[in-house]
Amino acid sequence: MSKTIAIVFGAKSYEHEISIVSSISMKKVLKNDLKFIFIDKNREFYLIPSDKINSKLFSSSDYKKFDKLNIVQNGFTKKSLFGEKFIDFDIVLNITHGGDGEDGVLASLFEFFNIPFIGPRNEACVVSMDKYITKTYSSGCDVKTLPCQYVTPQSVNELKIDKYPVIVKPTKLGSSIGVSIVKSENEIEYALDTAFEFDDSAIVEPFIAGVKEYNLAGCKINGEFNFSIVEEPQKEEFLDFEKKYLDFARTEQVLKAEVSEDLTNKLKRNFINIYNNTFEGAIIRCDFFVIDDEVYLNEINSIPGSMANYLFDDFNDLVNRLSNSLPKKRHIEITYEYVNTIQKAKGK
């Protein structure tokens, strides 16, 4: 029998609204019994009935008429006449993009409260959320990324740009928020200010107009990799927040990119290296550049828009198989052996 999945979404994030749209899209692609647990901007949990969910519910604050939940060891509870009652589900699917969901906060909550979930673990979040750490992590995994400079408001004077255009990105945000393409020196200050509005640091990379981009999604199930088709994203110069956002609402299949078997294999090898053990339990999308036949990682989406469901032949099957192959934490035995040793050592 298929599992009951609780979709957790919303939260304190610049991508709060994208998360709502992504979550609603799951109704069309997952055949499981679904529950929807909304985290509002005050980080309170609400249980939204599956047949009542629509995006207006949230902008109107009407969600507040539904049950408020508490997170406790082993799950979520709601108040009932006879005390607290557990919400019945088997597994959480974390579809909270950006803050809280992709920065490790929710992963940590689920870990602490012993709630099984599909989604990136805390370390995976930090590695993918921080674009600078992504680069150092990738180099350790033998995956190329574009060179970059790391800039803070204090170190702006040390920035040296030999060649324009460059692209300026806040270090820790997704969905193109605060990102600018800078074509000449007189635009750089404004671009950095924009990035610093959203984050304490930024990275500056060469911008390569018309660079070939390919996206590949996948996950590891019982030690075997399961890949999506390779997508060549449609783009103008680059997708701004609004375009990407509207795009997230799609649930239809995209066209498979026309790529050689050789390149497909290269992309898969790079994906495998990045995924490593770090991303176990998550369906991620890696966005790559290809320059002179070399593959470069652009970014890791640890909770991609609409879970990248449109890239998979049978997303429903993928989710259900992954739900049986989640990473397990080691058991930690706490024996108080050392406290006892100390008590003896102190003669207590």
Add this chain to the structure above:
Amino acid sequence: MSKTIAIVFGAKSYEHEISIVSSISMKKVLKNDLKFIFIDKNREFYLIPSDKINSKLFSSSDYKKFDKLNIVQNGFTKKSLFGEKFIDFDIVLNITHGGDGEDGVLASLFEFFNIPFIGPRNEACVVSMDKYITKTYSSGCDVKTLPCQYVTPQSVNELKIDKYPVIVKPTKLGSSIGVSIVKSENEIEYALDTAFEFDDSAIVEPFIAGVKEYNLAGCKINGEFNFSIVEEPQKEEFLDFEKKYLDFARTEQVLKAEVSEDLTNKLKRNFINIYNNTFEGAIIRCDFFVIDDEVYLNEINSIPGSMANYLFDDFNDLVNRLSNSLPKKRHIEITYEYVNTIQKAKGK
């Protein structure tokens, strides 16, 4: 008036017991009103009265007779006759070593539930907990570390050791747990097996007998760095878990290492680079090697044993000043502007 500090300790960690000892040591060095919030091995919270705390309380399970707490938005509550009642404190001091405390789980909880705390933030935890990520992070901060090889049970065959002795460490644990010095090839398999008992990966570094080691603790308060004295740790070959552990119980001042002003400044510069903005809000201890006058970072203790209080002239003052200088998160405005745009775009 000085703040009431809630010391949070224990939790699901190989260093659960060290955390108990560190926390009890705070009674001697902090003049603030203290509350003690114990996280037991099942990750339930208990409020331990300050005058009742001693290490036996935990090994005997007697802590269970005290109030059980819930974590909710803005704090912890306990059941009272008239519903849930908030526990009164101003700030948490996170003294949970290892798992939960230093891996970002508790930092994420405090962040999610809007509880101000002294301690490393989530990203700082991941950067310092994972010894491999520490190295890549350090290189980005212009701080040297020893070269290493990253090994998983699957990649053992690729390991190439040119020269013994080496030191084998689980990638993600502190306090020398699972660490071995390996003097020749026939000992390496056993050392790796030991490391893999505690973690899914290990790092292998050259072991330099008699290397000079110096520890420096500190924090940033209102943009200014506050440093401890430089400590030259007493060591035999290296401190094993038990020795380090017993050592953690100390509260007396240690002797200042005899180091030149030049070296002291070098250590401080390296500390500043590592601390960056990443470790704001935390008192950390960096452990350095000095080889041929060059400084190498060995490890970052984001919640050092006994908070390294014995290295500071006035630890009480430091904690109280830091409690007024904690990093603040940006406000995230959630407007539902984009959801409204989509509703329009869809003609809904």
